[in-house]
Amino acid sequence: MSIAAVSGDELTERGITDVASLAKIVPGFTYAPSDSLSPVYTIRGIGFYESSLASAPAVSVYQDEVPVPFPIMSSGVALDLERVEVLKGPQGTLYGQNSTGGAVNYIAAKPTSDFQAGGTFSFERFGRVDADTFLSGPLSPTLSIRVAVGTEQGGAWQYSETRNDHLGNANMTRGRITLDWDPADRLTFRLNLNGFVDQSDTQASQLISITNTNVTPSILNTPTNPSNDRQADWSPDAPNSKNNRMWQSSLRGDYEFDDAIKLTSLSALSSMDVEAYYDNDGSAGADLNYTELGHIQSVFQEIRLSGHDDRADWIVGGNYSHDSVSDFQSFDSSDASSRALYQHNFGSSDEKIRTAAGFGNLEYRVTQALTLQGAARYTDDTRSSGNCAGTLDPANGLGDLFVFLQKAVYGIANPILVQRGQCVSLLPDHLPSVTPFEQTLTEHNVSWRFGANYMLDSGTLLYANVSQGYKAGSIGTLAIASTAGYAPVKQEKVLAYETGIKAPLFDHRLQFNTAAFYYDYTDKQLRNFIFDPVFSILNDLQNVPKSRLWGIEAELNARPIAGLTLTGGASYINSKVTDDYFAYNATATVYGNFKGSPIPFTPEWTANADAEYAWTMSGDLKPFMGGGLTYHSSTNATFYTSAIPAPLFEIDSFSLLSARAGLRAPDGKWSVTLFGENLTDKYYWNTVTRGLDTIARRAGMPATFGVRLTLRTR
DSSP states (O other): OOEEEEEHHHHHHTTOOSSGGGGGTSTTEEEEEOTTOOEEEEETTBOOOOOOTTOOOSEEEEETTEEEOSGGGGGGOSSSEEEEEEEESOBOSSSSOOBSSEEEEEEEOOOOSSOEEEEEEEEEGGGEEEEEEEEEEEEETTEEEEEEEEEEEEOOOEEESSSSOEEOOEEEEEEEEEEEEEEETTEEEEEEEEEEEEOOBOOOOEEEEESOSOSOHHHHTSOOOOOSTTEEOOOTTSOOBBOEEEEEEEEEEEEESSSSEEEEEEEEEEEEEEEEEEEOSOSSSOSSEEEEEEEEEEEEEEEEEEEEOSSEEEEEEEEEEEEEEEEEEEEEOTTSTTTTTOSEEEEEEEEEEEEEEEEEEEEEESSSSEEEEEEEEEEEEEEEEEEEEEEOOTTOHHHHHHHHHHHHTTOOSSOOOOOTTOOBEEOTTSOEESSOEEEEEEEEEEEEEEEEEEEOTTSOEEEEEEEEEEEOOBOOOOOOSSGGGGOOBOOEEEEEEEEEEEEEETTTTEEEEEEEEEEEEEEEEEEEEEEETTTEEEEEEEEEEEEEEEEEEEEEEEOOSTTEEEEEEEEEEEEEEOSOOEEEOTTOSOEEEOTTOOOTTOOSEEEEEEEEEEOOOGGGOEEEEEEEEEEEOOEESSOOOSSSOOGGGEEOOEEEEEEEEEEEOTTSSEEEEEEEESTTOOOOEEEEEEOSSEEEEEEOOOOEEEEEEEEEOO
16 A cells, blocks of 8 residues: 655654645645635545535544544644554545545554653744643553643734734644553553644635625725735734634553454544634635634444454454534625625534444465455445525625515515524525425445555565545535535545555665556545526535546655665646536636546645754764755646636645754754744745635745754653
8 A cells, every 4th residue: 555654753853743734745645725724635636625514524534543533623633643644545444434535544652651751842933832742651550641732822924915913823722641551461441532722813815816896995905916925814803713622532442352363442522613713805805704613523433353363464343423513604795796785694504424334354465475455345324414594694685685586586475584694495496495404315335445465575565456435425514595506415436546666675775665546536526616596606516527547656765874864755646527527617707618627736746855964973962954845736726628727726836945953862852953944935825715706815834944842751
């Protein structure tokens, strides 16, 4: 398999502090914020750009093999880590959830049998402070504990283009308590309690175009030519912040029947409250500003039996999850061209998701060199949702509009009144029903994987596999004018072919890995646009019937001389819609066929490189210096063809340069590092979105630099 594994120490040294920053070290991995700033992770061009809280991701995130079920819940996983593993391609036959793109598994540092303590503290540009600490040790001969706490504070890096104002302060605290209990020789338990409170500012967008001039001066007077990453604008009377709170408890139990067979149970309960404001239009006015209120409750249980003998390793198991998600998204458009009719609309969704699965995996050593692998998973998924929409406008313009439509268009003498704040389900003929629109989506699938590994005498591994993976369908949270717009997207499928080589060379001083892959992609899910006869262009969820991706990756790790470490990797991906797909794209101006379009948010080239040299000086102190480079080629935030271009939604290519230098203690108990990120202050962005009358982008971080102190007991 294609797996990128990085130790916790390397993550700290290279400033990898969250899932999004894995793009610095994993070729083919990209990140983009959705409209609600919920993260969208993509591996090899497979991701799901959607902002509804209940949307299952195409790239799953785990903490010690326990699912972090929804992307917005992943903010606290990168704390006090042993390592992180990024698995590429369809997943789900070993444990956890189905996914079509891949999986990111964070392995937390575990309690120790002796007392240990430590921390990492950094002070950066814009006054940002980041501190993580841990304590670990035994409580009794059979019980040990590890406590880790981290906080991020300050760092307002954005400034307003129309007034003296700043935005971007972090205010996040996260923690984890891990207890390991060994009550008997073959029985172990691990309890993990973790969570975070995030009251940080939300990032503002940069206005690049006004598509309708019938807006208020607060929008018209906002500059539309950002020239650097810090420029932005936002509504001054809005909170522009969030108050998200998440916790998770998980319990793992392992019982070894003998040296060959083990029973594992994973139980988890997760909960999150979301309260956030997002200014998406990039202006000082309100064209399309979000407020999101939500609650997530998730229960997960997995049981699996694993074993091995001289020739075989096997796993059989099953899991069950039940998620309840309420999602309320309101939209302030009080300065938009539509303000005379409606200004404060909302969409509401209450969704319950039940998933049950059974899986098995077998690896059989035919000879000393040849191993065959086979795996399968059956999944049954049921989603029940109640959706509705309404207005919070004091003038109730939306309610008056529907009364007018009933009288003037449908000839109803006694129309149904739609009150301010009332949650309405709008029927296909646009007659309102004052109850949520309820629907159920039930799906099942069988994902599978077959492969072969061949080990040469030199230690070089040759492998080839074919796999099929699924991602469950979705029902979006939308403010729309007809129940037809609530139609769910069905599950997507990826049939993946991959072959690769993993070669240790020159007495293991150089490790070279390469892989080639081809993905046959069916019913790709995305949020796009539809035309509504009353409200013009609105969001909805869609499936792209057929598309494909192929590519090649290569990684190199070398230690050519003592003290010098070189790492690098590159990924090339060619993506294309291969069947007719008639739709609007994000320009929302032309309806057409996007057959032949590349898949959005899929740069052809991604690459990274890093070098570090360390030596020993008098007193056995160990100076070091190093640097890294990250490259992404250009892509687009929407579909496009030569006949239907989308130049405003282009995401330009970028290269980011980092550097570090410092001093380490001979016993490893402390280190001091001076570091810099994006040293050339490259102006780049990772997404472009459309409001009602605006198009805006979200920029990446400007040049940052600081000092980091790491302390450890040994």
